[in-house]
Amino acid sequence: MPDLLDHSVRLRPRKLTRRGMDARLRIVSAMVACIVRSGFEATTVEHVMAEAGLSRGSLLHQFPTRLELTVATAEHAMRTVMADADERALAIADPFERLADYPAIMWATQASDCGLALTDILLAARWDSNLAHALLPVTSKIELQVAEALLALAQGAGLPDPAAYVPHGWMLLASTRGLIIEYKLDPARPMILAAIEALHAEHRHLCERLRAKNSQA
Structure with missing residues (x-):
């Protein structure tokens, strides 16, 4: 029987049936729930099996190694967070407000179960070179x-140099993830609450400056 602790990713191209796709979604969703509840390092195959309500054989059929399961879970989490962010952004009619209020969107999605599980997996990859290597293509x-x-957000908001906004977006993402980790330790810490508020205010101020620059051009 394949070992879920095997550190190799087996590239086995195969067509998935609808039943297979449903089973994989069920398993990675269970993995997310287990990571949020217990942490990535503490999550075992037995935990995922129990959460998904599947046998070991069913789980191994879809993910023969723990590494494959982890990579699939990370990809599922990333895509879920992105889809959630897109939906929240589109709910804001004004394109500039959509950009200026993006820290709130990013906070909501990164603090979701998929966002938290993804952050935990990425942190684990810092010490696990096999995991880091396997995650790279995804x-x-x-x-x-x-x-x-x-x-696209920057273009929609009418910024004069949309490409210049992209690094700020990455800084926003990294800052949000870090603050969420701090916030989860104790949601009542005044300094962290102040930092969250400052991050949101500074991002809006940046967007307003860039818009003003466009008006003056």
Whole structure:
């Protein structure tokens, strides 16, 4: 029987049936729930099996190694967070407000179960070179899509140099993830609450400055 602790990612191209796709979604969703509840390092195969309500054989059929399961879970989490962010952004009619209020959107999505699970997996990759290497193809592809989404937001808001906004978007993402970790330790810490408020205010101020620059051009 394959070992879920095997550190190799097996590239086995195969067509998935609807039943197979449903099973994979069920498993990665269970993995997310387990990570949020217990942390990535403490999450075991037995935990995921129990959460998903599937047998070990069913889980191994979809994900023969723990590494494959982790990478699939990370990709699922990334895509879920991105879809949620897109939906929240589109709910804001004014394109400039959509950009200026993006810290709130980013906070809501990164603090969701998928966002928290993803952050935990990424942190684990700092010490696990096999995981870091296996995540690269997925993260590289998703990062391009995130950059495109940030560029589209800046273009929609009418900024004079939309590409120049993209690095600020990445800084916003990194800052948000870090503050969420701090916030989860104790949601009542005054300094962290002040930092969150400052991050949101500074982002809006940046957007207003860039818009004013466009008006003066």
